[in-house]
Amino acid sequence: MNIKPIIEALLFAARKPLSPKELRAVFTGGGDEKPDPALAGYKRVKEAEIAGAIEELKVDYINDDRSFMVAEVAGGFQIVSKPDFGPWLKRLLNVDRPQRLSPSALETLAIIAYRQPITRNEMEAVRGVNVDGVLRTLLERGLVKITGRSGLPGKPIQYGTTQAFLEHFGLRDLEDLPAIEELRRLEAKKQQAVPPPAPAAEPPAPPTPLPSGGNP
Amino acid sequence: MVENDYKVRLEIFEGPLDLLLYLIKKTEVDIYDIPIEKVTKQYLEYLQLMRMLNLDIAGEFLVMAATLMLIKSRMLLPAEERAEQQARDETEEEEPRWALIRQLVEYKKFKDVAAHLGKRELMQEQVFPRHGGGEIETGSAELPLGDISIFDLINAFNETLKRAARRENLREIFEETFSVSDKLEEILWTLSEKGAVRFHDLFAHAASRGEIVATFLALLELIRLKQIRARQRVHFGEIEIVKAAA
Structure with missing residues (x-):
């Protein structure tokens, strides 16, 4: 057969x-x-x-x-x-109001998915806001798990996404995320402390430098 | 007009970066070429509005306001001084303006991915596997404590405190504070390493009552979050803490 x-x-x-x-x-x-x-x-x-x-x-x-x-x-x-x-x-199946993730949960999850393993501080550095509450929700829903400890001082906990995360979004694997290569590269760049993109994009010269003593 | 303006601005922002992105988009400028002065002004107006409405302004919003003003002030410097300042920045740290732009660009990328994930979530909601969408897993929900009650836990906690009281006299007292969230992470870490741990072992190295209390609160919180379970093989036996099944 x-x-x-x-x-x-x-x-x-x-x-x-x-x-x-x-x-x-x-x-x-x-x-x-x-x-x-x-x-x-x-x-x-x-x-x-x-x-x-x-x-x-x-x-x-x-x-x-x-x-x-x-x-x-x-x-x-x-x-x-x-x-x-x-x-x-x-x-x-009586599914009426599915519990959707909040925008901040989605944002945090995106950061974790691309940058795992990642510490809380590193997430906050990207988002510019505290992630305590969101992280807790994500843990609670099993979308995120603890993956280990970073070698940084204080050995902060590192987080990563779970199988349930892939299932929740119907993703084949992490490579299935959009532009994953690009976003990872961005990270690599930052670690090498490459100088900012191009000085060409400097501000278009200040609006006429103050002429000292310009008053008549 | 004013009313309209307010309505738009009262969208909920996820944070200072989100608000900045919104302002940049609204003024239709390139992210690499932000008119700092204009954006700073709008940003501060927005904070003012939040204050007027008695909304809680997270500290991060204020930090960003300070950063914007720093950038703005530097741009007002005469050209030579600015170059000087820039040279100094290069040796020390990145110029704040570039640091901000880079952060914004990076944040925007993740925000886009988040939107993509949101769409996938909606799509996935419409798709059902054969057993009808994972609704079958019940049972554990009603028994967050596993096999023991909160009283068993408190009892064990009490014993630990008593033991600690005996020990405490013999020790030097260190001024150290423990936060519940630190302990929370510590417990999860221990469990991810060992799989299970005895209740008393969690407190074995606790140096003070403060630490014991923090650990216990973290334990309760984790049980509530269903991250861990507490169980007991025999009545009044040793309580064991295990990771909740994923």
């Missing part, structure tokens, strides 16, 4: 996104006393084949105009409904 329908069944029944690695483990896994003979013959399935089958599934759903799709979230694959059906599903 082709592995595509098997993978489809696995994705269909799974409660969480499955990574190609996890999917492969289903094929290659052993240890059962009396393995089902049906399982034999798939022992050598490779991750690349699995990834290929998933791609085919994605295309199938699009071609058949199904109401669901294969989404790539947090390093795994998951069958989800298409956004067009949100209004009905929300009613069915």
Whole structure:
């Protein structure tokens, strides 16, 4: 049997996104006393084949105009409904007012996502405001976690984003964030203390330097 | 006209940088070429307005006002003195104007990303996985304390305090203050290293009652935030603190 329908069944029944690695483990896994003979013959399935089958599934759903799709979230694959059906599903599942993140929470989260591991002070340096409250909310919602301690004096705690963060925003991984390379570079630049962009952009000369004793 | 103006300006700003970005956008100028004088004036007007309305002005807004005025004052210096000042800045620290511009540019980038994330959040709200959107995880919500009650915790806390009182007499007293948020981070750190810790071990190195109290308050706060759980294997046994399941 082709592995595509098997993978489809696995994705269909799974409660969480499955990574190609996890999917492969289903094929290659052993240890059962009396393995089902049906399982034999798939022992050598490779991750690349699995990834290929998933791609085919994605295309199938699009071609058949199904109401669901294969989404790539947090390093795994998951069958989800298409956004067009949100209004009905929300009613069915009784989701009325989802708790959306505040602008300050989103800002802080963006900074953490790009600059992790990052300390509280470093976040505040970018935002120009205290982040205590916001950080607490983000921890509380499981979008951010403590990742370790920085080597700076006082060994401040460092924070990073979680799997739940990727899931919340439907991101494949951190590379899925816009302009991640650029924003990271900006950071690298700052650390090297590169001089400001260009003196060419100097202020357009002060509005006529005060003529001393200009009074008649 | 005035009324209209106020309405726009009363948008809630996330901080001084946000307000500055707004003012720059409103005056339609390049971020690298801010008319400091004009922007400073508007900025101060805005603070004035906040004060009139009795809004709390966060300290950061005032710090920024001072920075703006510093930049403005430097720009009023005659050209030669300004060059001199600049030379000095290069050796010491970055010129405040450039430092501010760089901060604004950087902040703006993150603000844009935040907007992008906001859009994704809305989009993601419309998408449902097969089990209906993670609504199934209940249970732990009703039992924030895990298997023990607040009274067990207070009891343990009391014992710790008593023990400390005995110890305290023998020690030199250091003038040191501990904030709850420091302790909060410390506990989380310990747990992320060890996974679990015994209640009394959290206080083992506490030097003063103040520190014990701060630690205990941090503990309660973390339990409330569901970051950690307190549990007890046997009734009246040792209380163990563990990280809450993510």
